[in-house]
Amino acid sequence: GQNIDQPTEMTATEGAIVQINCTYQTSGFNGLFWYQQHAGEAPTFLSYNVLDGLEEKGRFSSFLSRSKGYSYLLLKELQMKDSASYLCASMDSNYQLIWGAGTKLIIKP
Amino acid sequence: GAVVSQHPSWVICKSGTSVKIECRSLDFQATTMFWYRQFPKQSLMLMATSNEGSKATYEQGVEKDKFLINHASLTLSTLTVTSAHPEDSSFYICSASKGGDSYEQYFGPGTRLTVT
Numbered sequence: 001g002q003n004i005d006q007p008t009e010m011t012a013t014e015g016a017i018v019q020i021n022c023t024y025q026t027s028g029f030n031g032l033f034w035y036q037q038h039a040g041e042a043p044t045f046l047s048y049n050v051l052d053g054l055e056e057k058g059r060f061s062s063f064l065s066r067s068k069g070y071s072y073l074l075l076k077e078l079q080m081k082d083s084a085s086y087l088c089a090s091m092d093s094n095y096q097l098i099w100g101a102g103t104k105l106i107i108k109p
Numbered sequence: 110g111a112v113v114s115q116h117p118s119w120v121i122c123k124s125g126t127s128v129k130i131e132c133r134s135l136d137f138q139a140t141t142m143f144w145y146r147q148f149p150k151q152s153l154m155l156m157a158t159s160n161e162g163s164k165a166t167y168e169q170g171v172e173k174d175k176f177l178i179n180h181a182s183l184t185l186s187t188l189t190v191t192s193a194h195p196e197d198s199s200f201y202i203c204s205a206s207k208g209g210d211s212y213e214q215y216f217g218p219g220t221r222l223t224v225t
Contacts, residue, residue: 031212042216043153076205087152091212101152 002026004100006088011106012078020073020086020103028093030070032064035087037102043087046073074106083107110136113205115217122193122224129189130220132203137215138183140208142175147200147219159186193224 005023012018024032031050035043038093049055049071061074073086085102092098113133132142141160145153145219157173159165159180167173177189186205190197200221204214 033213035216040200040219040221042219044216045213049125086162096155096158097214099155101154 002090002092002098004088004090004098005096006086006100006103009106011108012075014078014080014107014109015025016078017074017076018078018105020105022071022073022100023089024069024071024090024098024100026090026092026098027073029066030091030093030095032062033089033091033097034062034071034073035089037085037087039084046086054079078107080107080109092095111205111207111213111215112136113139113203113215113217115203115220117220118218120223122222124194124224125192127189127191128193128222129187130201130203130222132186132188132205132217134184134205134215137205137207139186139205140183141206142180142186143204143206143214144178144186144188145202146206147202150184153202156188190222193222195224198222198224 006022034046034047037043047062054063060075064071085104087102088100089097114133116131144156145151155168156171157165157167159178159182161183165178180186201218202219204216
């Protein structure tokens with residue numbers, strides 16, 4: 001079956017670095033997405049990886065290892081506004097997104 | 110840009126009535142639109158995928174006669190929840206894809222439906 005695993009909740013300190021991991025098993029693979037979702041709002045796009053390696057975009061970076069079925073989202077210089085849920089989604093062979101349950105990130109001062 | 114709007118942003122209706130939710134791509138043509146439902150503290154659940162001018166493809170377990178989807182144009186899709194019940198109360202989110210080589214989905218702001 002298809003499955004996306006990511007931690008339910010993480011806590012980090014303002015100004016620090018946090019890494020949110022995601023493992024995936026899907027029927028085929030056409031890329032890995034990360035979205036940010038604040039409570040009561042729709043998801044917003046953060047990153048898309050289809051090749052192995054690290055993609056850096058400002059304070060956020062995303063890594064992919066296709067052989068391991070693994071990705072992580074790295075957030076640097078954490079700010080209070082980064083408190084949100086982070087959703088990992090794998091695109092399968094039918095170009096359909098398979099969503100993880102999301103990781104709730106709590107930032108403490 | 111790629112902006113998607115939804116209307117209404119929230120709605121309260123009585124059990125047994127129908128509710129229509131609109132999803133519009135404001136500055137691009139959406140080849141495909143997706144409808145999701147999200148219950149509190151849960152992930153997005155894809156309900157259906159619709160392509161302009163054709164019938165929607167519903168996910169397993171989603172009643173197509175209850176959740177009517179119309180993708181009338183490249184910028185508009187509607188979801189009608191018919192004979193709504195309290196268990197249909199949820200956060201409904203649409204997304205749109207430009208198609209071609211672009212796989213990114215652009216999400217609308219969501220519609221909070223409460224059925225009393």
